[in-house]
Amino acid sequence: SADLDKVRAAAEEFLELFHNENPRAAPIRPRIAAVMREIDMTGTYWHTPAELAFGARVAWRNNARCIGRLYWNSLQVRDLRAVSDAAGVAEQCFDHLRAAHNGGKIRPMISIFAPETSIRPAPRIWNEQLIRYAGYDQPSHRVIGDPRYRAFTAEVIKRGWTPPEHPGAFDVLPLVVETVDEGPRMFDVPSSVVHEVPLEHPELPWFAELGMRWHAVPVISNNRLEIGGVSYPAAPFNGWYMGTEIGARNLGDNDRYALVPQVAERMGLDTSDEATLWRDRALVEINRAVLHSFQANEITITDHHTESRRFLVHLEKEERAGRSCPADWSWIVPPMSGSQTPVFHRYYDAEDLVPNFFADDEIAHRALHGAPPAFR
C-alpha cells in the first residue's frame, strides 16, 4: 500500500543517515533488508537501541524552533518502549522528572514510550508539559493561576480531579495519560518530583512578596517524535530553561500571569504613558529575578544572550559537518531585546527535516482544552 511505501522510504532514509553518521555500526545492507521484511510482516519495525537514541538526538538537532541545540548529541535517552499502560507511563514520567532534575544540575533527557503500531495505538500524554499550573476562572473574570490552562483545568475538574481546598496560583495539574484500553486517566504529580524556585529579585526586596515561583524542569510532553517512519506519540523531553521562557512569556505575557503591570506599579513607574517604557523596564526586572533565583537555588538556567551565542556556535559546527541547520527566526530570536542578540541579524535555512518533533492541531487543542480524547 501507499502508506507502507512511505514507511519503507522513511525507514531507508533514516537507516542511511544512521549509518552515515555511525560508520562503526553493523553493515547497512543486511539491516535494511531485515527492516523491510519486518515492515512487510507487521507494517512497522523496531529500532535498535542505538537507532532509537540517535533518532531522538537528531530529532532535537532538526527542530527549527529550538535555540538550545548545541548539546544535541548529549541527550540522554530512556528506552521505555515496553511501557504502554497509563499508570506505567505516569510512573515513568515522574521518574523522568526526578532524573532530569538531578539535584539542580539539569540533564537534557527524553523518555520514549511504546510506538504506534498497526495493531495497537500508542499511549498519549495530553498535557503540554509534565508540570503545568492550573488556571481557575473567577466570577470576577480574574483568573487564579495560569490562564493558559483555564479550559484544561475546568475539563480535568469535570473529569473528577479535585483541586486543592484553597486554589492557588501554582497548583500542579494532574497528568492525563490516555490509552486505547483505558481511555484518559488522571494522575497527581507527586510533590517530591516537582522542584520549584521561589522568585526573588537581587535588589528589590518587595519582589519576593509577590509570591511568584516556577518549576525547575520544563518537560514538553505532548509532541510526537517521528523517527524513520515510526511514530512515538508519547516521548516527553526536557532541556533546562532559558530565563525568558519564564520571565518574558509565562510570567510576562498578557494572557499568562501578566506580571508586568503589577511589577511596574511596585517599581513606582509612570504607567500612564507608554513612552516611559514602563513595560520594558518591568520586563527586564522580572527576568533578572528569574535568572537570579534559579542561580541562587543552583538550578541550571541560561540567559538569552549566552544561549544565542551558543546557538551560533552550533550553526558553525553544523556547517563544518556539512549539514544544513533549519531554524525558524521567529522562534529562535528571544522574546525580549531581540536585536541585542546575534541570532537576530541573520537568515536561516527553512527546510523540514526528519527525525523531528511534531504537534498537530488536535494535539495542541487537547493540551489546552483537555479534549477531544484520541480514542473514541
Added chain:
Amino acid sequence: SADLDKVRAAAEEFLELFHNENPRAAPIRPRIAAVMREIDMTGTYWHTPAELAFGARVAWRNNARCIGRLYWNSLQVRDLRAVSDAAGVAEQCFDHLRAAHNGGKIRPMISIFAPETSIRPAPRIWNEQLIRYAGYDQPSHRVIGDPRYRAFTAEVIKRGWTPPEHPGAFDVLPLVVETVDEGPRMFDVPSSVVHEVPLEHPELPWFAELGMRWHAVPVISNNRLEIGGVSYPAAPFNGWYMGTEIGARNLGDNDRYALVPQVAERMGLDTSDEATLWRDRALVEINRAVLHSFQANEITITDHHTESRRFLVHLEKEERAGRSCPADWSWIVPPMSGSQTPVFHRYYDAEDLVPNFFADDEIAHRALHGAPPAFR
C-alpha cells in the same frame, strides 16, 4: 513582446484596483483603452495625478515590513515626475526634508521623480536615507560615526567629497544622485534641512555628556516604487520614527553605534555576567532617552507599544475592507520587548502585493558601498 505584455497586465490590474477603490473616478474602460494605446506607442504610460497618489499610498499599504501603515491613506504625494536632472532631484529632496519636518509635526510624504521609460532611464539616489551619518575607519580599528556607512563614506571621499576638518560622529553624508547623462553627482545636504535632536535622559544627567544625537526625519531614498507596471526608482518617502529604530537599532546594534556597553558602564552595571541583563537594562535606558528627547523637542515620534496597537487597528480596518494585509513577522515585531507587544502573538498573511516598494541586491549594495554605478 513578453515585457510589454507584463506591463499591459500590470497596468490593467492596477487600473482596476484604482477604479474599484475610487468609484467616482472617470469610467474605467476608456482609461484602460487609452493606457493600452500609450503602451503600444511608448512601451509605458503616464499615470494621472490621482492614479499616482493612489498608487503610492497603496504601495505603502502593501509593504509587509512596515508597522506604521494605519495612516496609509493620508500620505502626501509630491508629483515631481518632470524632474530628472541630478541637481533638480537633490534640490527637491532638500525641499522634501523641509516640508516633511514641518516644524516638528512630521508629515508622512513621498516625492516621486521621473519614471523609468524605454528611452530614458530614471534618476537614482544612492543613499539609503537622505540623511545618514558618515563612518570613518580609524587606524585603531575603531570607527568614528556610523560603521554601517564606512565603505560608502570611503567611496564618496574617493569621489571627491571633503569630510569636515575634524571628522565627527554625526557628519551628514552627501547625497549621491546618478543620472544617465551626468553619472553620479554629489550634493551636500544643507544644514538648514537637517533637524537633529540631542539626546538626553529623563533621569540620568550624564547621558547628555555622551554627545549622542539623531536626525528627526527618516526619509528612505533608495527604494524603487512600482505602480501598475511603471517603475519609479527615485521616490524618497518618510514617516516619523518609531523610537526603537534609533534607540535599539541605530544606536544599539553592535555593528552600528554600539552604545549599550558604554551606557551600561556609566550606569554602573555588572557587565561581567550576562545574567545581570546589563544589555537589556542599558537598551531600555537608551530607548527612553530617545523617546524623551524627541518629545522634549516636540518632534513627532512613536513608541513600539503604541505603534503595535495601532497596527492591529490597521489590520482590523483592512479586514473589514475585505483586503488582505501582508505582514512580515520578523520586521513587524519590534527589536526589543517583542512578546510585550500584541503583534508578537499572531500570524500574518504573506502575499506579495503591488504597488509596492522594492530594493534589489544591487540597490542595497550601492547604498552601503557607493558602487557600482547604475549606468556604465
